Amino acid sequence: MEQVKNRNSVSRILIxxxxxxxxxxxxxxxxxxxxxxxxxxxxxxxSLCAACHKRYKKSTGPALFGVTDRRDTEWIYSWVKNSKAxxxxxxxxxxxxxxxxxxxxxxxxPQLSNTDIDNxxxxxMEPKATPSTGVTPGGDQAQQVEGTVISNELILGALAxxxxxxxxxxxxxxxxxxxIAKANGVELPEDKEGHKPLWKAFxxxxxxxxxxxxLLLLVSAYFAYGYLMQVGVDQGYQPIQPIHxxxxxxxxxxxxxCKYCHSSARxxxxxGIPSLNVCMNCHKSISEVAETTATADHSKEFxxxxxxxxxxxxxxxxxxxxxxxxxxxxxxxxxxxxxDFAYFNHSQxxxxxxxxxxxxxxxxxxxxxxxxxxxLTMGWCINCHRETNVKVEGNEYYEKIHKELSKKYGVDKxxxxxMGGLECGKCxx
Amino acid sequence: xxxxIKLLALVIIVISAISCKNDRKPNYQFFPNMYESHGYEPYxxxxxxxxxxxxxxxxxxxxxxxxxxYEFENNTEGYNLAKDTLKNPLAYNEENLEKGKxxxxxxxxxxxxxxxxxxxxxxxxxxxxxxxxYDSRExxxxxxxxxxxxxxxxxxxxxxxxxxHERWQIVQYVxxxxxxLEGRTPRLDSNAPVVAVEEAVHxxxxxxxxxxxxxxxxxxxH
Numbered sequence: 001m002e003q004v005k006n007r008n009s010v011s012r013i014l015i016x017x018x019x020x021x022x023x024x025x026x027x028x029x030x031x032x033x034x035x036x037x038x039x040x041x042x043x044x045x046x047s048l049c050a051a052c053h054k055r056y057k058k059s060t061g062p063a064l065f066g067v068t069d070r071r072d073t074e075w076i077y078s079w080v081k082n083s084k085a086x087x088x089x090x091x092x093x094x095x096x097x098x099x100x101x102x103x104x105x106x107x108x109x110p111q112l113s114n115t116d117i118d119n120x121x122x123x124x125m126e127p128k129a130t131p132s133t134g135v136t137p138g139g140d141q142a143q144q145v146e147g148t149v150i151s152n153e154l155i156l157g158a159l160a161x162x163x164x165x166x167x168x169x170x171x172x173x174x175x176x177x178x179x180i181a182k183a184n185g186v187e188l189p190e191d192k193e194g195h196k197p198l199w200k201a202f203x204x205x206x207x208x209x210x211x212x213x214x215l216l217l218l219v220s221a222y223f224a225y226g227y228l229m230q231v232g233v234d235q236g237y238q239p240i241q242p243i244h245x246x247x248x249x250x251x252x253x254x255x256x257x258c259k260y261c262h263s264s265a266r267x268x269x270x271x272g273i274p275s276l277n278v279c280m281n282c283h284k285s286i287s288e289v290a291e292t293t294a295t296a297d298h299s300k301e302f303x304x305x306x307x308x309x310x311x312x313x314x315x316x317x318x319x320x321x322x323x324x325x326x327x328x329x330x331x332x333x334x335x336x337x338x339x340d341f342a343y344f345n346h347s348q349x350x351x352x353x354x355x356x357x358x359x360x361x362x363x364x365x366x367x368x369x370x371x372x373x374x375x376l377t378m379g380w381c382i383n384c385h386r387e388t389n390v391k392v393e394g395n396e397y398y399e400k401i402h403k404e405l406s407k408k409y410g411v412d413k414x415x416x417x418x419m420g421g422l423e424c425g426k427c428x429x
Numbered sequence: 430x431x432x433x434i435k436l437l438a439l440v441i442i443v444i445s446a447i448s449c450k451n452d453r454k455p456n457y458q459f460f461p462n463m464y465e466s467h468g469y470e471p472y473x474x475x476x477x478x479x480x481x482x483x484x485x486x487x488x489x490x491x492x493x494x495x496x497x498x499y500e501f502e503n504n505t506e507g508y509n510l511a512k513d514t515l516k517n518p519l520a521y522n523e524e525n526l527e528k529g530k531x532x533x534x535x536x537x538x539x540x541x542x543x544x545x546x547x548x549x550x551x552x553x554x555x556x557x558x559x560x561x562x563y564d565s566r567e568x569x570x571x572x573x574x575x576x577x578x579x580x581x582x583x584x585x586x587x588x589x590x591x592x593x594h595e596r597w598q599i600v601q602y603v604x605x606x607x608x609x610l611e612g613r614t615p616r617l618d619s620n621a622p623v624v625a626v627e628e629a630v631h632x633x634x635x636x637x638x639x640x641x642x643x644x645x646x647x648x649x650x651h
Contacts, residue, residue: 047547051559052582060582104582105505231459238452255550257535263590270471275484281585286556329482334472337455339464371452 036115036122045120048109055124058321059285061101064124073121080117082108232339238371239333243313244306249293252365258357265346265357273332276314283310287318297368335372336361342378343427353416354391359384385421389413497593503579508572515571519597521618529602532595536587537603545606559583563603564610573600 045053052060067076071093079086079094083106086094098105112120181188202208250256259265261279264272287307294300311317315324338344349355358364362373374380392402392414402414409418420426458464466473474481487493501507501515519525534543540560542548547560568576577596580586591599605615 046555046558047561049559051561051584053559103505231457232464234456236452237455239455240453254539254554254556256539259535260539260590263536267592273472275589277585277589281580281587282551282557284585285558285583290556329480329484332472340466340468341463 036118036120038119038122038126040116041119041121041123044112044116045123048112049120052104052106053124054285055126056128057287058319060104060321061106062097065128066125068121068125073118076121077114077117079106080112081110084108233375233377234335234337234372235375236371237335238369239335240369241333242330243309244298244302244369246298246303246368247364247370248366248368249289249303253293258364259350262357265350267347267351269345269347271346271350276310276327276330279310280314280316283307284316287311335370336376338376341428343429353388355388381427382417382422385416388416390416390419495592499578499588501575501578507579508575508581511575512569512572515574517570517574517597517600519594519601521601521616523617525598525601526605526617528595529598529600529605532591532599533602533606536590537599540584545603545610557583562610563607568603568607570600570604573603 049064053062053064055063055065057063071079075093083094083098087098178188196204250261251258261274262271263274263278264270287304289300289303289307291300293303313328313330315327316322317324349360350357360374362371364370364373390413392398395402405414405418406412411418415421469475469483471483473483475483478485492498501511533541538549540547540549540551540557541563542552542560545563547562549560551557552560574596576584577587577591577599579588587596601616608615
């Protein structure tokens, strides 16, 4: 919370400064850029150019902001329409840029008119938006959250204070009354001699002793049983991973299929930790999160830092857009771990049975930090095998045995348990 | 007074026993030698490996089972050669199309969109931009496979996540999407001989996965 506060104040000054500077720079840029419709340009840019170009950052191709300062408009027109012809014709600038970007050819866009290209230029020449719009609402939100927390604590504190006050008033009143009574010479009733202490009365009553000791034994047996039964069960286990990978953002907000990253869950025993090249399929072009991704708990800076951790591990240099070859393995912490004496195969459940990942792993798409949802005990496995119907359609090879089993149990739909899903040897061997 | 102290001590002991539960650490195990594997489990750490890391790349000059070498190079010439000469060894039938669709939805649709128009969820959310529609590009079965194998420009390689057999199934589905976008009838072989890639490829998908696992953390396999 404090960090947000600090950032807010510093960034506010920064933003003011930038805004101040921009008031001067805006007209200058506007004069240089050809008149074009930036909104139309954005549409064209996103659909045609953005695969390889970014506005303010180098990607497969160069950053396009400031392109009109580097080249004149006519050159850009002919380059966009057919860059290969220009290179072949021996244009020095064209050859230089082709060599600089590892001889990756740029697609020709003969379908674009000069007006289209003007629109795109207008869009790419827009100066980078300052984070002012993003930070201020974010900060407000954080402050609001902070505010509610504080007010809750304040109310609780006030209540406690009032309680204390009442107690002390009671004590004081009692004392004063006693003093008054003494002063007036009133005899206060004293404890009678020979009054039995409470514990002695309790011990003398045998019935009460027996009942309460039985009760005590039962309660402690209950708790002892509960404690012993959770030994070896890791439900709720939520370790801190070396890179804060948020399943909420990837599987939840962006709706990426679980099997995109955990591809071996389809075909092998283990679900697989994705190798970092899978991360880089997207993070080659996504080097920072959007302002809207940040939450009250995790700021944009935090998430950007985590992406940087990925780059360090995989050895990716974003400035040169190339791999350095220096890699550092990521030591992910395993959460779900069945004991060695139980066999479990992901592909059998995911591909054959078509069980949803969430059935066992819980609402993964909502987890910022993953925890173990299911107890993964044998009782839990067995329960699901008893309740789940097996999809037998379209499996001619086993048709006969399925029919016989259905007849034997007198059911239409067989459960995994009826097909032998409870036999010890299925999982323990 | 004494009993109060005793009671207090009891409360403290109970509280400290309960508060031992820590979600950051795994729970106690009863007879851990029945839990911990003697055999090497995937991704485990063992001293015999370099840096203790079990997930490794295949030894140079070797290939994993079910993993066939790909003869086209990862450059413009290789792309053009694959585009012109590489053909889909699988039959174009309903079964492969169905499987191709399933895989396409997992791996490709997130950017390329369900219809191949380049309007997947990630594009709609402006996370990844510039995904072309299949009808705006000149692509052949060979070039589709080549791009899936190596990736192109901002698109990465999908060789680690899919097997050779699966990639060809996706190729069929991508060709169908392209045909649909262009208003053509997609190719469907009626009773063409099944010149399937060695069934082994399919069966040994596990081995292919092994390769993917070995890629783990080493480098982005280009």
